Structure formats: structure tokens, C-alpha cells
Amino acid sequence: MKTPAHSETPTNRPDEAEVVLAARNVAKSYGAVHALKGVNFDVHRGQVTTLFGENGAGKSTLMKILSGVQQPTSGELLLEGKPVTFSSTVDARDRGISIIHQELSLAPNMNVRDNIFMGREIMGVTGVDFAEEERQARALMEELEEDIDPLTRVEDLRLGQQQIVEIARALSVKSRILIMDEPTSALSASEVEVLFGVIRDLKERGVSIVYISHHLEEALTITDHAVVLRDGEMTAYAPRNEIDLEWIVRNMVGENFDLGSPPEGHAFGAPALQLENLSVPANSGIGNAVEQLNLTVKAGEIVCIYGLMGAGRTEMMECVAGRTEATGGRILLHGEDISGLTIAQRIEAGLVLVPEDRQRDGLVQTMSVGRNLSLASIGNFTRGLLTSRRDEREIIDRSIREVTVKTDGPDAPIGSLSGGNQQKVVIGKMLATSPSVVLLDEPSRGIDIGAKAEVFRILADHARDGMAVVYSTSEVGECLAIAHRIIVMRRGQIAAEFTHDTTKEAIMAASGESLVA
Amino acid sequence: MSETTTTSAETAPAGKKSGFSIVHLLLEGRAFFALIAIIATFSFLSPNYATVSNFLIMSNHVAIFGLLALGMMLVILNGGIDLSVGSVLGLTGVFAGFLMQGVEIQSAGVILYPPVWAVVVMTIGLGAFVGLCNGVLIAYFRVPAFVATLGSLYVARGVALLMTNGLTFNNLRGDVSLDNTGFGWLGFNRLFGVPIGVIVLAIVAIVAGLVLSRTAFGRWLYSSGGNERAAELSGVPVKRVQVSVYVLSGMCAAIAGLVLSSQLTSAGPTAGTTYELTAIAAVVVGGASLMGGRGTVRGTLLGAFVIGFLSDGLVIIGVSSYWQTVFTGAVIVLAVMLNSIQYGGRRIGR
Ligand SMILES: Nc1ncnc2c1ncn2[C@@H]1O[C@H](COP(=O)(O)OP(=O)(O)OP(=O)(O)O)[C@@H](O)[C@H]1O
Numbered sequence: 070m071k072t073p074a075h076s077e078t079p080t081n082r083p084d085e086a087e088v089v090l091a092a093r094n095v096a097k098s099y100g101a102v103h104a105l106k107g108v109n110f111d112v113h114r115g116q117v118t119t120l121f122g123e124n125g126a127g128k129s130t131l132m133k134i135l136s137g138v139q140q141p142t143s144g145e146l147l148l149e150g151k152p153v154t155f156s157s158t159v160d161a162r163d164r165g166i167s168i169i170h171q172e173l174s175l176a177p178n179m180n181v182r183d184n185i186f187m188g189r190e191i192m193g194v195t196g197v198d199f200a201e202e203e204r205q206a207r208a209l210m211e212e213l214e215e216d217i218d219p220l221t222r223v224e225d226l227r228l229g230q231q232q233i234v235e236i237a238r239a240l241s242v243k244s245r246i247l248i249m250d251e252p253t254s255a256l257s258a259s260e261v262e263v264l265f266g267v268i269r270d271l272k273e274r275g276v277s278i279v280y281i282s283h284h285l286e287e288a289l290t291i292t293d294h295a296v297v298l299r300d301g302e303m304t305a306y307a308p309r310n311e312i313d314l315e316w317i318v319r320n321m322v323g324e325n326f327d328l329g330s331p332p333e334g335h336a337f338g339a340p341a342l343q344l345e346n347l348s349v350p351a352n353s354g355i356g357n358a359v360e361q362l363n364l365t366v367k368a369g370e371i372v373c374i375y376g377l378m379g380a381g382r383t384e385m386m387e388c389v390a391g392r393t394e395a396t397g398g399r400i401l402l403h404g405e406d407i408s409g410l411t412i413a414q415r416i417e418a419g420l421v422l423v424p425e426d427r428q429r430d431g432l433v434q435t436m437s438v439g440r441n442l443s444l445a446s447i448g449n450f451t452r453g454l455l456t457s458r459r460d461e462r463e464i465i466d467r468s469i470r471e472v473t474v475k476t477d478g479p480d481a482p483i484g485s486l487s488g489g490n491q492q493k494v495v496i497g498k499m500l501a502t503s504p505s506v507v508l509l510d511e512p513s514r515g516i517d518i519g520a521k522a523e524v525f526r527i528l529a530d531h532a533r534d535g536m537a538v539v540y541s542t543s544e545v546g547e548c549l550a551i552a553h554r555i556i557v558m559r560r561g562q563i564a565a566e567f568t569h570d571t572t573k574e575a576i577m578a579a580s581g582e583s584l585v586a
Numbered sequence: 587m588s589e590t591t592t593t594s595a596e597t598a599p600a601g602k603k604s605g606f607s608i609v610h611l612l613l614e615g616r617a618f619f620a621l622i623a624i625i626a627t628f629s630f631l632s633p634n635y636a637t638v639s640n641f642l643i644m645s646n647h648v649a650i651f652g653l654l655a656l657g658m659m660l661v662i663l664n665g666g667i668d669l670s671v672g673s674v675l676g677l678t679g680v681f682a683g684f685l686m687q688g689v690e691i692q693s694a695g696v697i698l699y700p701p702v703w704a705v706v707v708m709t710i711g712l713g714a715f716v717g718l719c720n721g722v723l724i725a726y727f728r729v730p731a732f733v734a735t736l737g738s739l740y741v742a743r744g745v746a747l748l749m750t751n752g753l754t755f756n757n758l759r760g761d762v763s764l765d766n767t768g769f770g771w772l773g774f775n776r777l778f779g780v781p782i783g784v785i786v787l788a789i790v791a792i793v794a795g796l797v798l799s800r801t802a803f804g805r806w807l808y809s810s811g812g813n814e815r816a817a818e819l820s821g822v823p824v825k826r827v828q829v830s831v832y833v834l835s836g837m838c839a840a841i842a843g844l845v846l847s848s849q850l851t852s853a854g855p856t857a858g859t860t861y862e863l864t865a866i867a868a869v870v871v872g873g874a875s876l877m878g879g880r881g882t883v884r885g886t887l888l889g890a891f892v893i894g895f896l897s898d899g900l901v902i903i904g905v906s907s908y909w910q911t912v913f914t915g916a917v918i919v920l921a922v923m924l925n926s927i928q929y930g931g932r933r934i935g936r
């Protein structure tokens with residue numbers, strides 16, 4: 070593999086003095102799985118260091134070690150040049166290191182304010198000073214330009230808003246090292262821009278940032294250093310001015326990927342999914358999240374839905390899948406009204422949803438990888454009364470191959486997979502039911518560029534065989550990948566419709582998003 | 587924050603691997619080792635413990651708890667709880683007794699004596715009915731399981747007392763002339779030396795094990811207990827599963843009620859008081875998680891044997907009943923503690 074001259078370990082570099090936190094030869098094993106195999110990693114004062122790598126490369130594991138969530142199997146950490154061990158996250162936080170986790174770690178039953186100050190309550194004379202906490206929470210939301218009331222319960226927030234709360238909590242600590250593990254996976258472009266503004270402010274105040282993202286272009290705009298991790302080893306390092314997108318991709322996966330193009334050469338079939346004047350109530354119970362929406366998707370067609378947070382994409386998809394009831398309008402599947410059907414009956418009829426929030430709606434944490442994968446297609450391996458182990462195993466093995474899940478085996482607990490691989494399990498589970506219409510809500514959340522291309526390729530293949538595909542995304546680049554048609558949603562309605570030959574700028578303008586760099 | 591609950595097993599350095607796996611083995615098989623330890627200790631303390639006749643007596647007790655615990659386990663797997671099983675046991679026992687006394691049909695002026703098989707079917711039907719009420723309240727009216735089944739704990743007990751006026755039905759043997767004999771068979775007879783109650787427990791356990799491991803329903807149950815929202819989106823009929831587990835639990839309690847009243851050849855309205863707690867204890871000792879989604883038939887059976895053999899052993903060596911209570915409580919707490927060690931570590935990475 071060709072790597073630039075700077076790929077030697079950071080230890081020998083001249084600007085050593087600038088390093089606040091360093092990992093030296095850090096290794097971490099989970100039983101027989103070697104997640105990290107002796108990694109050297111530097112965090113530079115007042116700068117952004119971005120960690121790139123495939124799903125399961127060990128990025129989150131390294132961050133958990135740097136923030137005291139886990140202890141390394143071997144190797145040491147240096148804080149300001151002195152060896153340290155963090156016994157817990159609280160210990161690390163007291164020394165100025167905080168982390169935004171890839172998987173949200175909020176208490177859903179508590180409100181935004183209490184989540185932000187959980188474990189660090191501001192004490193007044195008469196106990197917790199809720200007024201002060203609320204004031205600070207409001208200030209944080211203002212800084213992040215979000216309209217979230219600190220007194221709403223977290224479970225009533227959309228996924229993207231929950232991510233904002235998670236970010237706000239980390240910011241409220243005022244730490245000198247801030248680790249962000251995929252903080253933007255559920256954010257829209259304009260929110261990412263706001264976050265980047267905040268990051269620039271932090272840098273000016275001397276805060277060091279470690280950043281992880283699978284949105285490579287986006288990460289390139291903010292980073293000062295790039296580190297690539299592959300199979301638990303650091304394979305490349307370079308400062309920002311020496312690298313480009315191609316360098317990252319080449320070092321990450323060894324070849325260049327493009328996200329594909331819309332499958333051609335097949336005629337679309339009859340309308341597979343028709344929404345007629347569909348209205349869906351908002352989660353808050355006030356008003357409609359989706360207003361009188363009309364949409365027709367034909368067999369073999371791929372439609373991308375783009376929109377800001379709160380545009381109503383998730384609500385629309387959940388309603389079509391049968392999770393919520395519509396307040397008006399009709400949903401037709403292959404010409405037949407499915408309004409009265411249960412979720413199970415809709416799956417049976419060939420309509421499936423890959424949900425946005427994999428932890429809450431996608432995975433059963435108490436079950437193994439294999440059983441999660443086969444959960445939606447139990448009927449396909451039940452013979453008479455009993456399930457057939459052999460048939461189930463076949464379905465599982467096929468899914469693991471098809472969506473390329475990196476796992477120890479089908480019996481591994483689902484929690485042992487890296488975030489992106491968990492996402493692939495959710496996608497694989499629904500595709501295993503051989504649907505004719507598939508809705509995917511942000512399917513690329515947390516998966517690496519190779520896997521993204523792979524998922525899009527699978528969808529394109531299925532479309533060629535007549536499957537209707539609807540996917541939503543908040544990354545404009547993904548709209549232009551395989552979609553035949555791009556629908557822009559805004560405040561519950563269709564604001565614009567594009568064909569594949571449009572531009573990112575046109576899409577973003579239609580969504581109501583100010584143009585960003 | 588769950589991220590910080592790192593356990594010692596998780597952070598054990600690679601060098602200690604063999605030690606780790608022994609700890610792991612002990613943890614996995616803890617109910618089994620506890621059972622062996624209990625039998626060994628009491629055999630040492632009392633010559634009467636490890637005798638065939640004592641084992642038969644103890645297994646008769648275990649059969650009751652085991653049946654209740656199996657039903658309870660299904661409910662706990664679903665993430666719920668069924669506090670009504672003790673009362674349902676009492677109620678169904680009384681109901682069976684009531685049927686055995688003969689049902690007087692006033693308008694026709696005759697007394698009907700249903701045959702034993704009909705009594706059994708109707709009694710199990712009553713258990714299923716109480717379970718159905720629980721399940722519907724919980725699944726469709728969103729009453730918390732704790733509250734709904736607490737309510738039926740009281741109602742079922744009250745109805746049992748009303749039916750008998752607080753007295754006990756004694757004549758359960760039936761009469762040859764009425765062709766309804768055979769009720770005692772369940773409680774007294776043996777098949778190849780094994781009490782029928784124990785055989786009933788074994789059959790229920792085998793069926794439950796098969797259902798859990800090899801049927802769609804079993805998979806539905808594990809998944810909806812582990813994450814109801816994800817299960818629902820995957821097409822699992824979560825509400826129907828929820829109702830079913832309470833119905834099955836009610837049926838198990840009714841079977842236990844039949845076996846118990848047959849063993850005693852009498853049916854009292856206060857039978858089975860606080861048995862729901864014993865059943866929960868057996869399930870928990872057997873390694874199931876009260877959060878739902880984890881638990882096995884084998885573990886629950888072992889749990890029932892541990893609790894049963896422990897309390898009977900304490901009786902045999904003459905420990906005061908106050909101390910028995912203390913010991914049982916300690917075992918339960920210890921078991922739950924080990925549960926959280928075993929499952930706590932797996933949350934990492936969520
Ligand atoms: N608790 C665990 N038990 C066993 N294996 C684990 C555990 N946590 C992580 N792993 C394994 O360690 C490897 C690295 O995982 P990690 O979460 O660090 O990946 P990642 O680089 O963050 O990937 P992603 O981009 O998908 O988030 C993976 O192979 C994963 O399966």
C-alpha cells in the first residue's frame with residue numbers, strides 16, 4: 070500500500086510539545102477479538118484530530134479508552150506528557166476529558182436539562198439549583214441554534230435533537246479535550262455547520278477535539294490532522310494540508326469508492342406504493358407532521374427523500390409502515406389500500422421499514438446477531454409448528470454475506486458489534502424478508518463509505534429486480550448516488566422534486582437550508 | 587450511565603484468561619452448583635435428607651413451585667410480572683373442589699357430577715380466564731403489570747373465600763357410584779416410582795422448552811421482552827404475545843392448583859398464599875432477568891429445586907422457621923447480585 074512520507078508513528082514528529090493527550094502502544098482485546106493492536110495516537114492542543122476508519126476498525130474502542138469508559142489491555146496514556154490511568158469516565162471528566170458517544174447515552178425518561186447536568190448537578194443552598202441549570206441549558210441550545218425547550222423529556226425528541234442534547238451535555242462540561250464519536254450522524258447539513266462553528270470557537274479557546282465521522286468530506290472541512298485506523302492498527306497519519314478525500318478513502322479501504330449511480334436499463338413497473346393526501350399527526354400531538362402528501366413510487370424505482378430535521382420524513386415512513394395511524398388520506402400498496410393492516414401484515418404483503426434509531430427500534434439487545442437478523446423472517450424458516458435450525462442458519466448466513474456484517478459469528482451478542490455493523494444488521498434483517506417495497510430511514514447512519522456503497526449497490530440490484538426503494542438521508546451527496554428521483558420535503562409537504570441530474574445546491578435550496586461551504 | 591458499569595470480568599487482563607473462564611463457568615452454572623451444594627450440605631447435616639422417601643416428598647413440593655415458576659418465567663421473559671399466581675392456585679383448587687362436590691342445577695332439580703377429566707379441563711380454563719383478564723388489562727388498557735396482577739391477586743383470593751365461605755372442601759375423592767373417582771391420582775400415584783406431580787412438571791417443562799427454543803412464539807417472546815419497539819417493527823404481534831404469556835401463566839397456576847389439592851385431597855381458599863413470591867424467586871435464581879428477554883426453562887427448574895430443597899432441608903435439620911425465611915431471602919439477593927454481574931458487562935458497547 071502506498072502511504073505518504075508522513076505515515077510513520079507520530080512519536081517522532083517535531084511538534085511533540087503540542088500534544089495534550091497521547092496513547093502509546095494501546096491494545097484492547099475482547100476475549101479473542103483484538104479490537105486494537107498497539108496504537109499510537111496524539112491529541113493536539115487547540116486542534117481537531119479526526120479518526121477515519123472502516124466499521125469495526127476500532128475507533129470507538131480507542132475513544133472509550135481515552136475517556137476512561139474502558140481500560141486498555143496493554144499500553145499507556147500520557148496526559149501532558151505524564152502517564153495516567155483513568156479509572157472511570159468521572160475520573161477522566163475531572164481531568165478535563167469528555168466524550169460524546171456514538172450511541173446516545175441519555176436517560177429517555179428525564180428532561181433535557183436534567184440529562185445535561187446528570188451527575189454534575191449545580192447545587193444551591195436549598196439543593197439542586199434548577200433555575201440556574203435551566204438557564205445554562207437554554208444558553209447551550211442557543212449556542213447550538215436549536216429550538217429545544219430544556220424541560221421536554223428526551224424521549225419526546227427526534228433522534229437528531231437527542232444528538233444535539235448529547236452534544237450540549239459534553240459542551241457544558243467545559244473540558245479541555247472533547248471527544249466526538251460520530252456526533253453528526255443524525256444531523257442535517259445546516260446543523261452540522263452550526264456545530265462546526267462551535268468547534269471553531271472551542272479551538273480558539275484552546276480546547277482540543279477528537280472527531281470521528283463517516284461523512285468524510287464534512288470531516289475534511291473541520292479537521293487539522295487525519296489519522297486512519299484499519300483493523301485495530303494505525304495505518305496512516307497526515308496533517309490536513311497534505312491530504313484529500315482520495316487519500317482517506319485509499320488508506321481506509323485500499324481502493325476508491327463512488328456511491329454508484331441509478332440503475333438503468335430496466336423499465337419501471339406498476340405503481341408499488343402510492344400515498345394519497347396522506348396526513349400524519351406530529352409526535353407532540355399538536356398539528357400534523359405530514360400534510361396532505363402525495364407520492365407514487367413505481368416498482369423498480371429508487372426515490373430519495375431529502376429534508377431538514379423536522380421535515381416529516383420519519384413520521385411519514387413510520388405511518389406507511391404501520392407504526393402510527395394517519396389522520397387522513399390513503400396508503401396503497403400495489404394498488405390496494407393497506408390502512409387497516411398491522412405491521413406484521415404489511416411485512417407479509419412486502420412492505421418493510423428500516424428504522425432510523427437502531428438502538429430503540431432496530432435491535433433486540435438481548436439477542437444474538439443471528440437471531441436479530443432472522444427476526445423479521447421467522448415465518449420463512451418455520452416448518453409446521455417448529456422452526457428449522459438449518460433453514461434459519463441459511464437465512465442468517467446469506468444476510469451476513471449480503472450486507473457484509475463483521476462479526477465473530479451469528480452467536481455473538483449484538484452489543485459486541487461496532488456501530489456501523491449494528492446498522493448493517495438492521496438493514497439485513499428487513500431485506501431478508503424479500504420485500505417488494507422497502508423504506509429506509511437514514512440507512513447510511515454510521516456506516517463507512519465502503520459499506521455505504523455496498524448497501525446502495527444491494528438496493529440498486531434489488532431495484533433492477535423490481536423492488537421499489539424509498540430512502541431518506543440528510544447528506545446531499547447520497548441523494549445523488551442511486552436515486553432516480555429526489556423528493557425534497559419541507560414542513561410535512563413536498564417542496565420540490567428533482568431527477569438525478571440536479572445539483573446539490575438546488576436540492577439544499579429547496580429544503581430551506583441556507584447554502585453552506 | 588451504563589457505559590461506566592465495567593465489570594471485573596470485562597477488564598481482566600488477557601493473562602488471567604483461565605481464571606476468567608472458571609469464574610464464567612461458575613457464574614453460568616450457579617444454580618446447578620448451588621443445588622449440589624445444598625444437597626451435599628444437608629446430607630451431611632441430617633441422615634434423613636438424602637433418602638428416597640424424602641426426595642419424593644421434596645419433589646412433590648418442588649412440582650408446585652416449579653409449575654408456578656415456569657408460568658412466571660414466561661411472563662418475566664416478556665418483561666412483566668404476574669403477582670396473581672398464588673391466588674389463582676388457591677382459586678382453581680377451590681373451583682375443582684366445588685365441581686367435585688357436584689353442581690346443583692336448581693331448575694332441573696338435579697346434581698351434576700362432572701367426570702374428573704371435565705373438572706381438570708374446566709379448572710385449567712378458569713386459570714386461563716384469569717390470565718386473559720390480566721393480559722388484556724396490561725396489553726390493551728396499559729395498566730402496569732404489577733398493578734393489574736396485584737388487583738387480580740386480591741380478586742381471585744376474595745372469590746375463593748366467597749365460594750367456600752372461608753371453609754375447606756374436603757371430599758375430593760369422588761364416588762364410584764357417581765363415576766367421578768380418580769382425582770387423587772394426580773397427587774398420590776406414581777409412575778415408575780415418580781410422583782405424578784413431578785411428571786406433570788416435567789411435561790410442562792419440556793413443552794415450554796420446546797416452545798421457547800423451537801417455535802416462532804418463543805422467538806417472539808424473547809424479542810418482545812428484549813425490545814418491544816424493535817420486535818413490533820419486525821412484525822412480531824407484541825400485544826398478542828403479551829396476552830398469551832399471562833394466559834399461559836394462569837394455566838400453569840391452575841395445573842399447580844389441581845396437583846396441590848389432589849396431593850392434599852382437600853381444597854382450601856387460602857392455599858398458595860405468597861407462592862407468587864416463591865415463584866418469582868425461583869425464576870430469578872434460575873438466571874432470568876427481570877428486565878425481560880433473558881431466561882431459560884432449565885434455569886428456572888433449577889431455581890425451583892434450589893428454593894424447594896433449601897427450605898425443606900432447613901425444616902429437616904430443625905432450623906426455626908424464622909431462620910428459614912432469612913436464608914431464603916439471602917439466597918434470592920445473592921442470585922440477583924450474580925445476575926447483574928453476568929449481564930452488567932454485556933451492556934458495554936451499547
Ligand atoms: N464489548 C465487545 N465485545 C466484543 N467485541 C467488541 C466489543 N466492543 C467492540 N468489539 C469489537 O471491536 C472491534 C472494534 O469496534 P469499534 O466499536 O471500536 O469499531 P468502530 O471503528 O467504532 O466502528 P464503527 O465505525 O462501526 O463505529 C469490532 O470488531 C467489534 O466487533
Ligand SMILES: [Mg+2]
Nearest residue numbers: 129171487488
Ligand atoms: Mg464506532
